[in-house]
Amino acid sequence: MSDPSMWWKGSVTYQIYPRSFQDSNGDGIGDLNGITRRLPHVAELGVDAIWLSPFFTSPMMDMGYDVANYTDVDPLFGTLEDFKTLLRTAHDLGLKVIIDQVLSHSSDQHPFFRESRLSRENSKADWYVWADPNEDGTPPNNWQSVFGGPGWQWEPRRQQYYLHNFLKEQPDFNFHNPDVQEWLLNSMRFWLDLGVDGFRLDVVNYYFHDAALRSDPPDHRKKDQREWQPYSMQYHIHSKNQPENLLFLEKMRSLLDEYDNRALVGEVGDAHHAIEMMGQYTSGRRLHMAYSFEMLGPNYTAGHFRQQLEEFFEKSPQGWPCWAFSNHDTPRHVSRWQENAVSQEALAKQACALLLSLQGSVCIYQGEELGQTETELEYHELTDPQGLTFWPENKGRDGCRTPMTWERQSTNGGFSETAPWLPVKAPQLANSVDGQQQDTESVLAFYRQMLRFRQEQASLRTAETTFLEVSPPLLAFTRGKDLTCVFNLSTNYCEIPLNGGSIEVAYAATLDQGMLKLSGNGFALISSQLT
Numbered sequence: 001m002s003d004p005s006m007w008w009k010g011s012v013t014y015q016i017y018p019r020s021f022q023d024s025n026g027d028g029i030g031d032l033n034g035i036t037r038r039l040p041h042v043a044e045l046g047v048d049a050i051w052l053s054p055f056f057t058s059p060m061m062d063m064g065y066d067v068a069n070y071t072d073v074d075p076l077f078g079t080l081e082d083f084k085t086l087l088r089t090a091h092d093l094g095l096k097v098i099i100d101q102v103l104s105h106s107s108d109q110h111p112f113f114r115e116s117r118l119s120r121e122n123s124k125a126d127w128y129v130w131a132d133p134n135e136d137g138t139p140p141n142n143w144q145s146v147f148g149g150p151g152w153q154w155e156p157r158r159q160q161y162y163l164h165n166f167l168k169e170q171p172d173f174n175f176h177n178p179d180v181q182e183w184l185l186n187s188m189r190f191w192l193d194l195g196v197d198g199f200r201l202d203v204v205n206y207y208f209h210d211a212a213l214r215s216d217p218p219d220h221r222k223k224d225q226r227e228w229q230p231y232s233m234q235y236h237i238h239s240k241n242q243p244e245n246l247l248f249l250e251k252m253r254s255l256l257d258e259y260d261n262r263a264l265v266g267e268v269g270d271a272h273h274a275i276e277m278m279g280q281y282t283s284g285r286r287l288h289m290a291y292s293f294e295m296l297g298p299n300y301t302a303g304h305f306r307q308q309l310e311e312f313f314e315k316s317p318q319g320w321p322c323w324a325f326s327n328h329d330t331p332r333h334v335s336r337w338q339e340n341a342v343s344q345e346a347l348a349k350q351a352c353a354l355l356l357s358l359q360g361s362v363c364i365y366q367g368e369e370l371g372q373t374e375t376e377l378e379y380h381e382l383t384d385p386q387g388l389t390f391w392p393e394n395k396g397r398d399g400c401r402t403p404m405t406w407e408r409q410s411t412n413g414g415f416s417e418t419a420p421w422l423p424v425k426a427p428q429l430a431n432s433v434d435g436q437q438q439d440t441e442s443v444l445a446f447y448r449q450m451l452r453f454r455q456e457q458a459s460l461r462t463a464e465t466t467f468l469e470v471s472p473p474l475l476a477f478t479r480g481k482d483l484t485c486v487f488n489l490s491t492n493y494c495e496i497p498l499n500g501g502s503i504e505v506a507y508a509a510t511l512d513q514g515m516l517k518l519s520g521n522g523f524a525l526i527s528s529q530l531t
Contacts, residue, residue: 008198008263008288009320010461011048012362012451013098017328018055018077019063020403021366023416030403030415032078036086038406039093041433045369046451049096051200051265053328055083056102059109061169062385063401065100065202066107070187087195096197098265103184104206105170113171117155117162127180129163129172130155131213141215143239144231148389151239165206165239167385175207181248185255192259204266204290205277208245210238219271228393232271241270241277249286257285265322265361266290275308279316289361291322296330300337302475302489306467309359313465321360325351326368332400335374342491342508344371346521348443349507350487353523354475356454357485359465364447366404370431371443375402381423398422408432446507453505453525459483470496474518484526491520501528 022034032055042050054064055077064074073080090097106113116124131140131152139152139161145168152161153168163172173180188199216234227233249266256262264287268277274292281290294308312321325333334341334348341347348371355362377398382388387396402422405413413424413432436442454460463480470476473490484501486509488494498516503509508522516524 005261007048007096007261008361010361012364012454013049013051014042014045014047015051015327015363015365017053017366017401019421020401022404023420026416026418028416028418028420029076031076032073032082032086036089039089039095043093043095045448046455047364049098049197050090051098051363052100054100054102059107062167065102066167066170067102068107068109071190084194098198098200099191099196100202101188101199102202104203105164105166105172108169108171118157120158126177127174129174129209130158130160132160140213143216144234146231147385148229163209175248176211181251185251188255192262197261198263198265201264201266203269204281205245205268205270206240207248208242210242214238228390235272246286249281253285263288268292275311276315278321279312279319282319283316289320289322291324291363295323295325296327298336300340300489302472305475309465310467322363323355323358323360324363325355326365326400328365328401329397330400332372332374334371340489340491342520344373345443346508349446350521350523352447352450353505353525354487356450357460357479357525359479369444369447370433370436372431373427374399375425375428383422402428405429405432406434408435450505457483482527484528486516487523488518488521493520494518498526499528501526
């Protein structure tokens with residue numbers, strides 16, 4: 001791309017979950033030096049950037065998403081010097097580095113919260129969200145925690161409740177206090193000065209709460225079955241998604257604009273207006289791109305994918321999305337969509353081609369390039385508070401967080417010589433890097449091929465999408481004027497007329513006498529238009 005400041009537009013980012021990538025010191029937990037060692041694997045894939053999930057100082061109640069020091073590295077992962085080495089190595093390999101920022105809340109062990117909870121008069125008294133109880137002693141409203149139970153925790157020293165949208169050990173910052181905003185922006189400046197290329201913003205729509213503390217109404221949508229958690233029974237119009245968020249995002253963008261070639265990507269978590277909010281948050285001088293959970297669910301249909309793209313670009317022509325099929329919070333898509341699969345390999349390759357053909361930027365989660373599957377865990381093996389609370393209705397997020405498998409015959413898949421923090425099991429060992437490295441028909445080989453093709457095709461990075469009127473389970477669209485993408489999102493045979501052109505990338509697809517024939521999970525990227 002000619003303008004280096006636009007590197008993020010159409011980019012592909014590889015998400016690394018530090019605990020589970022590579023252990024370098026034999027304690028069973030992945031670390032920064034382990035990541036540095038394995039960066040050549042990531043660079044060889046052909047991605048543009050890496051995103052590191054949190055590695056900051058933390059008591060690890062939520063695996064690092066409870067930050068106790070925003071400008072240092074937790075000893076579990078190494079040191080600040082280790083991070084600087086990682087950053088230099090990544091840049092030498094041509095990789096941008098994006099790091100997580102968990103700004104909506106801190107750990108309850110953060111010095112500011114430890115002071116704030118002592119009294120109503122100290123210097124940090126208004127840095128978190130505090131509220132008086134109702135006359136009967138109950139919390140001030142009905143806001144729920146994502147991890148179960150009320151979103152309020154009683155503090156006897158202040159005789160007030162504090163807000164926590166997640167664990168009670170994750171108190172929410174009070175963004176209505178301008179000093180809080182300024183301090184958080186300065187913590188980001190610290191990492192920008194070190195040379196990071198951008199930030200992934202955790203739960204970016206949770207920053208502000210309704211200052212009047214109005215209760216959330218019930219979710220008005222009709223549902224086929226009961227929710228497994230109370231949080232999903234509400235319509236969160238007051239506890240998050242507040243208009244003040246937009247002004248803060250503009251402040252954040254102004255900070256990044258002081259530096260060359262930096263980018264912001266935000267995670268929008270909402271059950272009602274996520275696509276619309278993605279557009280709103282990326283229009284104007286706000287985020288560069290945003291993603292939601294709309295493609296991280298069970299729906300693997302042509303209509304669903306078409307709806308997400310059309311809704312985004314129709315409502316937000318000036319915005320920019322970042323699409324993902326898997327991440328550290330959701331079951332891996334090869335397992336999640338298995339009922340649509342001829343085989344795990346076929347689905348993995350089709351999902352790769354589809355994701356990398358979508359208009360927008362893309363995020364790939366570690367192990368996707370191997371066709372990795374969800375790990376089936378027993379209750380006693382869990383560490384995730386979500387799974388521990390809601391088992392067995394919801395098994396939590398540990399199943400997608402188990403270690404990378406580098407070497408099939410090595411102890412713990414080459415991840416660690418010691419028993420890892422989550423187990424490495426046989427189905428995951430079957431999808432190891434060394435087992436696919438030299439196999440030209442492997443999922444890994446296909447990812448490399450498809451990523452190289454995306455890099456070579458400017459239309460796949462930035463060109464507009466036009467959907468073609470074909471019947472499900474076919475999904476067909478053009479990117480720009482010179483590329484047509486056709487996917488059979490089923491296990492059944494399909495065919496469609498094709499007028500000329502040639503297949504550039506394909507799986508289980510052939511051209512025969514003007515007809516494109518697609519076996520189950522077949523797809524083709526072709527240099528012509530369909531008739």
